[in-house]
Amino acid sequence: MTSLIIVSVIAGMLCGYFIMPQNILDNINILSTIFLSFLILSVGIDVGSNKNLIKNLKKSGLKIILIPICIIIGSFAGGIVTALIYGLSFKSSLSIASGFGWYSLSGIMLTNLDGAQVGTTAFLTNIFRELIAVVLIPIIAVKLNHYTTIAPAGATSMDTTLPLISKATSPEIAVVSFLNGVILSSLVPVFISFFYTLKW
Numbered sequence: 610m611t612s613l614i615i616v617s618v619i620a621g622m623l624c625g626y627f628i629m630p631q632n633i634l635d636n637i638n639i640l641s642t643i644f645l646s647f648l649i650l651s652v653g654i655d656v657g658s659n660k661n662l663i664k665n666l667k668k669s670g671l672k673i674i675l676i677p678i679c680i681i682i683g684s685f686a687g688g689i690v691t692a693l694i695y696g697l698s699f700k701s702s703l704s705i706a707s708g709f710g711w712y713s714l715s716g717i718m719l720t721n722l723d724g725a726q727v728g729t730t731a732f733l734t735n736i737f738r739e740l741i742a743v744v745l746i747p748i749i750a751v752k753l754n755h756y757t758t759i760a761p762a763g764a765t766s767m768d769t770t771l772p773l774i775s776k777a778t779s780p781e782i783a784v785v786s787f788l789n790g791v792i793l794s795s796l797v798p799v800f801i802s803f804f805y806t807l808k809w
Contacts, residue, residue: 680763681796684706707804708734708764712735714797715801716731742761742770743770746761750778755782756785758774758777763790763793764794767787767794
C-alpha cells in the first residue's frame with residue numbers, strides 16, 4: 610500500500626505541473642473536499658457497522674486521552690530540538706510545532722502573528738508532516754502497532770489521514786483516531802497563541 614501511495618502522490622504532482630488545465634487547478638480544493646467527504650463517509654459507515662465498538666472504547670477509558678497527550682509532548686520535544694539545531698527562538702519553533710499537521714491554520718495564524726517567513730515555515734513543516742504520515746502509516750501498522758499509526762498523523766487523523774488509518778488498522782482505531790484529531794485540532798489555535806506570547 611505504501612508504494613501505491615508514493616506513486617499516487619508523485620503522479621499527482623506531475624499531473625498538476627504538466628497536464629491539468631488551470632480551471633481544474635483553480636477548483637482543486639473543492640474537488641478534494643468532495644472526495645475526502647466521501648472517504649470519511651465510508652469510514653463512518655464501516656465504524657457504525659461494528660456493534661461492539663462503543664463497548665470496546667469504554668473499556669479503553671482514559672487510555673484514549675494518552676494518545677493526544679503523547680503526540681503533543683513529542684511535537685513540542687521536536688520543536689525544542691529544532692530550535693537548538695537551527696538557532697530559532699523557542700517561541701517560533703514551539704508555535705510551529707503546535708500546528709500538529711494542520712498546515713492551513715498554522716500557516717495563516719503565524720503569518721499574521723510573526724510574518725511571512727515563520728508562516729511559510731509552519732505551512733511547509735506541517736505539510737511535510739502530513740506527507741510523511743501518509744507514507745509511514747501503513748508501515749507503522751505492520752511493524753509496530755495500530756495505535757501508533759495515529760501519532761504521525763497528528764491533527765489530520767480526523768480528516769485527511771483518517772481513511773488511510775482506517776484501512777491500515779481497524780474500526781476501533783479509526784474512532785480513536787477521529788477523537789485524537791478533534792482534540793488536537795481544537796488545541797492548535799490555543800497553543801500557537803500561547804507560545805507566541807512567550808518572551809524566550
